[in-house]
Amino acid sequence: MIDPVRKFCNTVEMKKLRKYSLKKSFLTTLAIVGVVIAFGMGMFVQKKIDVQKLISNIPSSHVLTAETGNIDMETFIKTYDILNMKFIPTTASSTIPTNDEKIYGAIEGLTASYGDPYTVFFPPKESAEFAEEVRGDFSGIGLEIAIKDEMLTAVSPLKNSPAEQAGIKPGDVIVKIDNKFTTGISVEEAVSRIRGPKGTTVVLTIRENGSAHEVSIKRDIINIPVLDTKLRDDGVFVISLYNFSANSPEYFRNALREFVLSGSDKLILDLRNNPGGYLESSVDMASWFLPVGKTVVIEDEGINADQKALRSKGYDIFNSNLKMTILINEGSASASEILAGALNEHGIANLVGEKSFGKGSVQELIEITPETSLKVTIARWLTPNGHSISENGLEPDVKVEFTKADIKNKYDRQLETAAKILLAN
Secondary structure (H helix, E strand, O other): OOOOHHHHHHHHHHOOOOOOOOOEEEEOOOEEEOEEEOOOOOEEEEOOOOHHHHHHOOOHHHOOOOOOOOOOHHHHHHHHHHHHHHOOOOOOOOOOOOHHHHHHHHHHHHHHOOOOOOOEEEOHHHHHHHHHHHHOOOEEOOEEEEEEOOEEEEEEEOOOOHHHHOOOOOOOEEEEEOOEEOOOOOHHHHHHHHOOOOOOEEEEEEEEOOEEEEEEEEOEEOOOOOEEEEEOOOOOEEEEEOOEOOOHHHHHHHHHHHHHHHOOOEEEEEOOOOOOEEHHHHHHHHHOOOOOOOEEEEEEOOOOOOOEEEEOOOOOOOOOOOEEEEEEOOOOOOHHHHHHHHHHHOOOOEEEEOOOOOOOEEEEEEEEEOOEEEEEEEEEEEOOOOOEHHHHOOOOOEEOOOOHHHHHHOOOHHHHHHHHHHHHO
16 A cells, blocks of 8 residues: 555655744643643744844834824823722732732733733743643643633543543533632633642533533643554554644654554544644644645735645655545644644545534744743634634534443444444445
8 A cells, every 4th residue: 555664764764853943833722731731722833032123023003102192091001090099908918919910910901802812911920830831841630621612611631631530521611610610711820720739639610511510630740642553453553643742743653654564554543632732743744644745734824914835744655545534523623623624625534523623723922021921823724725723623524423322331433433434445
């Protein structure tokens, strides 16, 4: 089915996996709780940015100043002065915010006025916590979360995590965290509430099918899995990919090598409950199946900028004998949707399972001061055919839902359906 395995190995040598230095694209901001990592739910691009240069490049018509009349600062200044002169704390334990805290609060309000749950200003404490999550130094429950339809929603629990063991499922709405309602909460604030030291407990109130119940989850150190492989007795090879981390391309390359050496021509790529990760990883993985130059994903920065296509690096080691399906569900987000959408629209694989989460926006992290930062949505992702991932998600070619009997008997109907499709061809 493949030209000599030597081609596979040589391709790897010739096409070194390229690593981002300035551009780290986290398809989030989600957060892995506890992880609540900011992975997958949005493309996260971290850059070193000269803020003064950034401001100097803004057209003068866009700069808001009291002098130009483009913004009425008098209202803000008057309110600020009245609060300083008249506000009295209602309790003895209450404190008046510092000047810095007042300004941070004003900036947070400005940011919130844009109505985008992924555009967030980080004061010093929150900025440090976010940097910690990006590094992966955390303990928690291992749950990816996002704001969906204005509600705090579980995207997917990590494999073997406390959240998975507690029965949290994709699509569960988190109504309360430790008895505090989550209405109007940001992902970052939810992360802060859910995460905590190993061995401590967090109580989530979950709404499911119209009723609510409490789930008590003990926090632990979160080890993020990358992938598993399995050659089934029927000859179908399965790669279960759990995230798109910086080192996922190397693991994926090794998994494909294992697939090649197995002699199988039937491949299932399981992206269920995969919340995403690095953009570069998804492009690299798609490149094993697509000729050089084929579009993997389109970056749309709005009406004032041209669309940009991210293209296959052209490893392209498989021929037309490859039979492939991709499993998706509501926990498949961002980078998962980019990879699945690209391979589906280029005719490489069909999609089996349930509709994906629908998250394809790009966030850029900008350092405002050495202690504060702004995460701002700068673009959205489209599939090669122009399909908006954020607006619609991905619809499977073959829709398969689990029944109560499947769950009771631990029968993976989606996986078995995908295998049957491959074996029938």
